[in-house]
Amino acid sequence: MSDGDSSDKDRGAPRRWAEGGPERLYVVTGGRNRPAERVALDLVALIVARGAPGPGAHPEQAAILRMCTNPLSVAEISAYLSLPASMVSVLVGDLIDGGQVEVRAPASAAALPQAAVLEAVIDGLSRI
Amino acid sequence: MRTGPPEEDTLSASTMAAVKVVIVGGFGVGKTTLVGSVSEIRPLTTEETMTQASVGVDELAGVESKTETTVAMDFGRISLNEELVLYLFGTPGQERFWFLWKGLFEGALGAVVLIDTRRLEVSFDVLGRLEERGVPFIVAVNTFPEAPKYPLEEIRAALDLPEPVPIVECDARDRADCRDTLLILMRYLYSLTVATTRER
Numbered sequence: 080m081s082d083g084d085s086s087d088k089d090r091g092a093p094r095r096w097a098e099g100g101p102e103r104l105y106v107v108t109g110g111r112n113r114p115a116e117r118v119a120l121d122l123v124a125l126i127v128a129r130g131a132p133g134p135g136a137h138p139e140q141a142a143i144l145r146m147c148t149n150p151l152s153v154a155e156i157s158a159y160l161s162l163p164a165s166m167v168s169v170l171v172g173d174l175i176d177g178g179q180v181e182v183r184a185p186a187s188a189a190a191l192p193q194a195a196v197l198e199a200v201i202d203g204l205s206r207i
Numbered sequence: 208m209r210t211g212p213p214e215e216d217t218l219s220a221s222t223m224a225a226v227k228v229v230i231v232g233g234f235g236v237g238k239t240t241l242v243g244s245v246s247e248i249r250p251l252t253t254e255e256t257m258t259q260a261s262v263g264v265d266e267l268a269g270v271e272s273k274t275e276t277t278v279a280m281d282f283g284r285i286s287l288n289e290e291l292v293l294y295l296f297g298t299p300g301q302e303r304f305w306f307l308w309k310g311l312f313e314g315a316l317g318a319v320v321l322i323d324t325r326r327l328e329v330s331f332d333v334l335g336r337l338e339e340r341g342v343p344f345i346v347a348v349n350t351f352p353e354a355p356k357y358p359l360e361e362i363r364a365a366l367d368l369p370e371p372v373p374i375v376e377c378d379a380r381d382r383a384d385c386r387d388t389l390l391i392l393m394r395y396l397y398s399l400t401v402a403t404t405r406e407r
């Protein structure tokens with residue numbers, strides 16, 4: 080890694096696996112962190128919690144539910160939890176299965192016509 | 208455990224969809240600077256563990272060995288309107304990871320290839336790979352004061368860049384410059400979309 084990358088890291092979250100190591104997370108995700116078994120969520124899929132975490136929720140999933148009262152991308156969840164995006168994808172996948180979160184698909188995956196999306200992007204960028 | 212975005216970095220509840228753009232370029236070319244210049248949030252870092260089949264003795268022995276590497280990527284965000292948000296991802300400096308990162312280019316609207324005229328050669332490979340994958344891109348020349356100045360058309364020729372692909376100058380530290388670069392990418396993408404629609 081370059082100097083640039085290490086300075087990026089310094090600005091980032093606390094060290095990885097600070098709380099219990101990857102083994103514990105493996106337990107949390109039931110060891111299903113394999114891409115073939117579930118379609119990975121896009122980095123910019125927006126996650127919105129449908130409610131507060133229940134008493135038995137795993138800490139990571141409870142944290143996701145708490146931070147997603149408003150929409151938040153998988154990439155942002157990954158950054159705030161200091162977890163790889165693929166791991167977040169698995170954790171969120173379980174929340175989707177449990178009906179605890181709603182997913183707002185990326186515009187590119189939605190049925191929106193590309194030209195309309197681009198017009199909106201151009202409009203929005205012109206105003207910043 | 209971290210608790211999520213600070214109040215001011217919360218997305219509007221009405222946000223319905225997101226789009227993404229990838230900023231690629233070699234070591235220290237200004238990717239993080241560009242993302243930071245236009246982002247409405249302090250840039251964040253996401254990471255991914257990448258598995259690579261390693262080449263060497265093991266391969267000769269017919270045994271495939273795998274190496275795991277954690278790669279970090281910084282990103283920023285621009286809310287475009289009440290319903291749509293744009294994310295900008297800056298690739299890590301090491302090119303060999305750019306295309307290993309599953310889901311980075313998938314679904315991206317397009318890419319900005321940032322280049323430094325002192326190290327044009329690092330861009331050759333990525334331009335080819337983007338073309339191969341059908342990821343539309345523009346080229347932005349980061350105008351470092353120490354770097355030699357060349358006319359853009361000379362750089363276009365050196366990169367063997369097809370005529371319709373825009374090439375622009377951009378100071379990655381300048382917010383307006385970065386916004387304009389993104390606008391040029393979007394207008395180019397729009398022209399491609401309209402052209403495809405007409406062909407049908």
Ligand SMILES: Nc1nc2c(ncn2[C@@H]2O[C@H](COP(=O)(O)OP(=O)(O)OP(=O)(O)O)[C@@H](O)[C@H]2O)c(=O)[nH]1
Nearest residue numbers: 081083084234235236237238239240300378379380
């Ligand atoms: N003069 C000048 N300096 C710049 C410009 N863009 C970036 N820099 C400087 O160049 C250095 C590297 O910029 P970064 O934005 O970290 O580059 P990067 O592409 O993210 O680097 P890596 O992630 O390490 O590959 C920093 O010290 C920036 O301040 C520019 O347009 N002009």
Ligand SMILES: [Mg+2]
Nearest residue numbers: 083084238239
């Ligand atoms: Mg960087």
